[in-house]
Amino acid sequence: MIDVHIRPATADEAENVLAFWKEAAEGTSITDDVEGVTRLIERDPEALILAESGGLLVGSVIAGYDGWRCSLYRLAVRPSHRRQGVSTALLDAAERRFLAVGGRRGDAMVLEANERAQRAWASAGYHREDHWRRWVKPFPAA
Template sequence: MSDLHIRRATLSDIDTVLRFWRDAAEGTSISDDHDGVARLIARDPEALLLAERDGLLTGTVIAGFDGWRCSAYRLAVHPAHRRQGIATALLEAAEQRFATLGGRRADAMVLEANEQAHHTWAAAGYQREDHWRRWVKPL
């Protein structure tokens, strides 16, 4: 993995990230647009982590911390680069960020139907909590 570089996203990465998510991520979010990602980067410039190999975007994760909870979103690895340790490296970087910020526990938003993701998260030590349900309201 020595040729894998993980860095924080900048505003100039937004269009590349959005294209990447269309190819590599499962599902869509109401915030999957230029303005949504720009707001994320402006509010927390170190939250969106990018994995690159030879200058090519191969993976992403959003490592958000609001002072109370550490939350991982948008863990995605390009299909042509899966099973090479990229998700593991991204999660390690996210968890290091959380620890540095004083976080005590990380949680992740994982689509129920994405069985492949369930295996990835479980292999990284995450456990499913069936007693919680997500409640949402578009604003």
């Protein structure tokens, strides 16, 4: 395991986080822009958790809590730092956050085709619930 520093992101890091996700995360979202990331951080300053090693951003997870659900998104680790405990440290931080606010269950969004991510979530103790499907509706720009 490498030495990592876990901390919440700040709004001025939105561009750096987006660049990191292009390298380390699978898939994209309509909220993958500076405005979306900044809005997340301003609304919930503890939600976007970053992992750094030697000053380099090596991992991220969004641990969102809305008072009802504990939602996990964007668990990503820089390819050169995978299998070194970064995702474990990030998920530990996310789960501590959830427990502190009374959360009862973590709910992770995982791409169907991302088998590596599915293995990572399974090894962290999460399991797939096939009886649920995600339904989405993009809203028009304001």
